[in-house]
Amino acid sequence: MLNVLFVCTGNICRSPMAEGMLRAQADLWGIGDRLRVDSAGTTRWHEGEEPTREAQIAAASRGYYLGDLRSRPVTSADFDNFDWIICMTREHQKALRDRRRSADQAQILLATAFSPYLGAIDIEDPWGLGQAAYDGALDQLEQCCADILVRVRASVAA
Template sequence: MNVLFVCLGNICRSPMAESMFRQLVNSAGLADQIKVDSAGTSSEEEGNPPHPGAQKTMRRHHLPVDGLVSRPITSRDFAWADYIICMDNMNLYNLRRIAPAADRNKIHLANEVVPGHEQEEIPDPWYTHRFEDTYQSLAKALPLWLERMQAQL
């Protein structure tokens, strides 16, 4: 199973989600069954590492940062991914607009698995500078995504 996390620039939310989810997958002993990656809907930050604020928060939570480099989503990503999990409604709209029709059902809002918060967006720390809030939001949603995926393995 292949999981792709997507935000706008791929320097804050989606690399944080990628690292967090990979850690969850590894802890569950599923690294050979679930592959994880991230991308952005914009190419503006292409080649850049995660935002310094994201790196600081990730390190505080003992999440690896090495190897995370921003890149834009490609047509191959739509074919590769079984789940494309995006962070906000703008990304959801943009992904549905550019996705091949057959792959649109793979696109999900990150919080849609969180009871009572299905329509909420993951806060963008690029604007808020509150990277810990982003981490905490992802920490609620990602274990629920892993549960959903484990049920399909």
């Protein structure tokens, strides 16, 4: 089983969209039972809140359900409980690398690093920018998740 944690700032936009999407796509690829997916934020600003309305609309328009997700912050246990911690920006990646203890097992990765089509760019925060920004972030996340699943399938098959 591979354990994947998506991370953004507040855990109400990008990371829950990625979580819902990767779960759904993994099920379609027939590997959902070999993958555990969660999401968290680098802050507690929105702890306990559901994803934004715009995130839910963007996700639902492509068949992904986010309604049962609630925001939570990254915890120290996450560094041991997840194999891959996948960050939306280089700033998130740096913040988590600074918090990680040397014995922690998690690899802290940039979401777009999985995708040769996107390169190592940040997935910008759509919060407060309107539905089109959420749809654009979801476009990037769909590409990332497809490329992540290629690696996941190879990892869980090994």
